[in-house]
Amino acid sequence: MSRRFSQRIGLISPRTSVQREDMDERLANRAWSLFLRHFIQERAYFLNEDSVSRLLFFLLWDDFFGARVDEIPETVNTTVAVIRDWYDQSKWNEKYDLIQFFSDLQHLQENSTSANELRNSSEKFTSAVNDLLQSEKSAYRFVGDTLSEITDESEIVEIESALNAPNKYSDAKAHISMALRKYSDREAPDYRNSVKESISAVESAFTAFNGEKNKNMSAALSAAEKNGLVLQPALRSGILNLYGWTSDESGVRHALLGGSDGVTEHEARLMLVLCSAFVNYVASKFQ
Template identity: 40%
Template sequence: MKLFSQRKGLKPVKSVMQIDSMDSDLRNGLWNSLVIFYWDQVKGDWLPNYTNVNLLLKILWLDYFKKPIDTIKNYWEYTYEEIRKYFFNCPWYEVYDFIEFIANNYPEERTNQKFMDFCNSILEKELSAYRFVGGKITQITSEVEISQIEEALEVTSPFKAVNIHLKSALDLLSDRKSPDYRNSIKESISAVEAICKLIVKDEKATLSEALKKIDDKLPLHSALKKAFDNLYGYTSNAEGIRHALLNEPNLSFEDAKFMLVSCSAFINYLINKAQKAGIKI
């Protein structure tokens, strides 16, 4: 069940797409990844019996914590609790530092790669703005992208249909239990279609038709117009196009995010152009 702030669209986009924060679900998921691929390799109490993990901890103490190596407790229970306490109390960005350090210093490359792949699935599921790329934690969602979505949600608040489509696109994208990337894409493009209909004052116009009329009123860059005109296929009733979309197996978070950001930016662009041209929406 969605909470009040989610239903009303009051939760900041920046916190939905975790760019400078980390909620408990994401932190828990990353810790569980460490448990599965590293900590669970220690089956007994005496840490020195587990060469790879013991070596990893020595490197961790030496180069990450910057502590004397002889302060590592040989009884795994105590060392485990010390690491766990740090992980769940450190700032969000240190969690990324920590998992990146582990993935680059454990002596078995195959385990590290599996760990990074598993982490990426958690990062995608929990809508983190970061991924492992080439062994490094890399930001894949920028402040500019976030600001475009937030601006579009704000400037379309007087335009109910447009705003509803944008909120639905974000909601479908950010549903961590059951994300619907395909319908998020449709909602993003439907938001563009809705603002175009308002600008040309023709409720029955298709996106393609509305873009042509807008181009007559306030000339659009030809390449930009063509790009969004081609997106009409996603909301078209043409059976072949719709059928192809519904059966596309590889739509991902990145696809839906790209469409939401692009459509948000285009909506902001159209509203600004219309206002400057003196067109009342």
């Protein structure tokens, strides 16, 4: 939507600061409205008359709240009121936990009409809430199906492109997805292993490109060049240097043997974006 009249004439200022480790009332209210729109709108009044609502609330009580499912109220309105009370009292990160839960319903492992409807609602909810997070300047976005703290739109595009690479690069895509999950884990981020997964994605991309696994990155680069991949010398050197950082005796992989490797959030994020970009580069050369 366009800016409000009050903003255009300078009486109020639009939000310019990023919402990190926070969720203001406006964002919380709008996210709640999206839940109602995509999951609750036009549902029957009594749960026993609506199989979709029964499945949704069963999963919510059992998997998210860890509560007794026989305590779910009998009506949709009363059940929604219970969820709203929890939501209003929850911390900012718990609200994001609930948003992630609703998005994860896209991958519900159940074959039924109700499950299909929930998956469809979840997909639409995820797309809508992502637009909301952007418009309200949240520091968090769904990248693929993972809610992540990545605020630069170009970085999001790069990672999403890698996650959507051709099926030939399925192993590389899996490594990028795991790197993203380890980077984005709010409770226990694993930056060291995120870096490992990122560089493994590049190795897997070369394996797909070359049609065989090479013994090291230098050999993979040489094989790729023989197979038609043209790399500028500086780019080639940069890839080898990144690989060396993760593989030498003081690097990330060898640090698994013990001690602190000193890998920070910033380094993990850098590797995730760079390796995603390189997977995209290789995939663009050989579909």
